[in-house]
Every structure is written in structure tokens, then in C-alpha cells.
Amino acid sequence: LTRATKVVEFNDIPALEAALADRDVACVITEPVLTNSCMVLPDAGFHDALRRLTRAAGTLLLIDETHTISTGPGGYTRKYGLEPDLFVLGKPVAGGVPASIWGMSEEVATRYGAYNRTKEPGYSGMGTTLSANPLQFAAMRATLEEVMTEEAYAHMDRLARRLDAGLTAVIQRNKLPWHVARVGARVEFICAPGPLHNGGEAEKAHAPELEAAIHVALVNRGVLIAPFHNMMLISPVTTSAQVSRLIAAFAAVAARLTA
Numbered sequence: 001l002t003r004a005t006k007v008v009e010f011n012d013i014p015a016l017e018a019a020l021a022d023r024d025v026a027c028v029i030t031e032p033v034l035t036n037s038c039m040v041l042p043d044a045g046f047h048d049a050l051r052r053l054t055r056a057a058g059t060l061l062l063i064d065e066t067h068t069i070s071t072g073p074g075g076y077t078r079k080y081g082l083e084p085d086l087f088v089l090g091k092p093v094a095g096g097v098p099a100s101i102w103g104m105s106e107e108v109a110t111r112y113g114a115y116n117r118t119k120e121p122g123y124s125g126m127g128t129t130l131s132a133n134p135l136q137f138a139a140m141r142a143t144l145e146e147v148m149t150e151e152a153y154a155h156m157d158r159l160a161r162r163l164d165a166g167l168t169a170v171i172q173r174n175k176l177p178w179h180v181a182r183v184g185a186r187v188e189f190i191c192a193p194g195p196l197h198n199g200g201e202a203e204k205a206h207a208p209e210l211e212a213a214i215h216v217a218l219v220n221r222g223v224l225i226a227p228f229h230n231m232m233l234i235s236p237v238t239t240s241a242q243v244s245r246l247i248a249a250f251a252a253v254a255a256r257l258t259a
Contacts, residue, residue: 038203176257
């Protein structure tokens with residue numbers, strides 16, 4: 001599979017155009033925001049160019065929203081009007097229970113339906129261990145009805161904006177060469193100047209020893225954040241007081257680092 005895969009840096013439109021030039025790419029797979037690293041937001045016009053070039057090459061576009069469903073109901077795709085051929089979302093849709101959903105455009109659904117009517121039965125390409133079991137459906141229904149609501153997202157977005165602003169103010173006050181990135185309820189501080197533009201820059205921005213020291217210092221002040229990418233995710237039950245405590249702890253750590 002990897003021998004038939006082309007890897008293109010996020011936000012690199014000329015490289016994407018070159019990769020598609022031979023018209024031999026079946027599908028482009030991407031997150032709308034690069035998140036499995038220091039967060040990389042799309043440059044202005046990136047998604048428009050991505051969609052235009054894939055359509056021109058006859059290539060399907062798959063958007064993976066597993067980490068960016070934090071953007072709002074319908075994820076980054078709905079909020080920013082993306083038009084993927086395929087849409088996938090992993091375990092957040094079931095509150096962390098192993099599950100996934102996927103959807104497709106009407107055109108792709110029509111073609112897929114025609115294929116299904118003619119293929120040999122019993123070969124879905126999927127295993128059965130994680131396929132449509134009752135626990136998954138119960139968890140997905142509860143998450144969609146009780147957690148992923150307009151009200152919950154509004155609450156998360158409001159506190160995430162406050163966290164973003166608070167961390168940014170601390171960084172600026174202490175003259176640190178860092179920045180903050182956010183997509184909806186997901187906030188990260190990055191120990192490097194920003195914004196970042198691709199995965200290569202994101203890899204270089206990692207500072208493992210410094211990040212580990214910051215995490216320990218935060219824990220010593222009663223605050224625990226995700227132990228990867230300095231990621232903080234506001235939840236529907238996060239309180240304003242908790243955000244204030246996190247900002248205050250971060251400010252204390254930054255002051256010690258720059259003393």
C-alpha cells in the first residue's frame with residue numbers, strides 16, 4: 001500500500017498539483033487541520049485549491065474529522081463549507097467508545113450503490129468485531145443527542161476562546177517565542193514561533209524536554225493537560241473557574257521559565 005502512496009506536505013498546493021498531475025491518484029486523504037502533531041491550521045485558500053485540484057484530476061477527497069469535530073456541529077467541514085467526497089469520524093462520535101462513521105456525497109453514494117448491487121456478497125472489506133454492535137449505537141446516540149449539541153458547542157467555544165486569549169497574553173507578557181493554535185474547543189500552546197505551515201515545521205517545533213518540564217510544573221500546580229502536543233480540549237462540563245486556574249498555572253510556569 002505504501003508503495004502506491006504519495007505523501008504531500010499540508011498547505012503545499014504546488015506539491016499537491018504535481019502529485020496529481022499524472023491523474024493516477026484515487027483519493028486524497030487529509031485532516032482539515034493538521035492535528036496529530038503541533039497543530040497546523042490551513043493557509044487561506046488551501047481548502048479551495050485542494051477541492052479544485054482533486055476534482056480536476058478525477059481524484060476523490062476524503063476529510064478525516066476525528067480530531068477536528070471539536071470545531072462545532074458537523075465539524076470543520078460544515079463550519080467552513082468544505083465539500084469532500086468522503087467524510088470520516090472516529091471515536092469522538094461515541095464518546096470514546098471504539099466506533100466510526102463515514103459518509104459520502106450523493107454522486108459517490110450512487111456509484112457505491114451500483115457497485116454493491118453487482119459485487120459478490122460477503123466481502124465488505126470490514127471486520128466484524130467493531131461493526132455495528134449495540135454498545136456502539138447506544139454510545140453514539142447518547143453522544144449525538146446529549147453531548148454534541150448546539151448549546152454544548154457554544155459553551156466549549158466560548159471557554160476555548162478565553163483560554164486561547166489567556167495563554168496568548170501570558171506568552172506575550174513573558175516575551176516567549178511561542179504561540180497558541182486553536183480549532184474550536186481544541187487549544188494548544190506550541191513552544192515555537194507560529195503559525196506553522198506543514199508537518200515538517202510541526203515536527204521541528206516539538207521541544208520534548210521543555211514540554212515535559214512544563215507538564216510536570218503544571219501538575220505541581222494542580223493542573224493536568226494531555227501528555228501530547230500540549231493539547232487542551234474544553235468539554236461541555238468544563239467551567240470558567242477551571243479555565244482561570246489553567247491560565248494562572250501556565251502564567252506561573254512561564255514566569256519561572258523567564259525569571
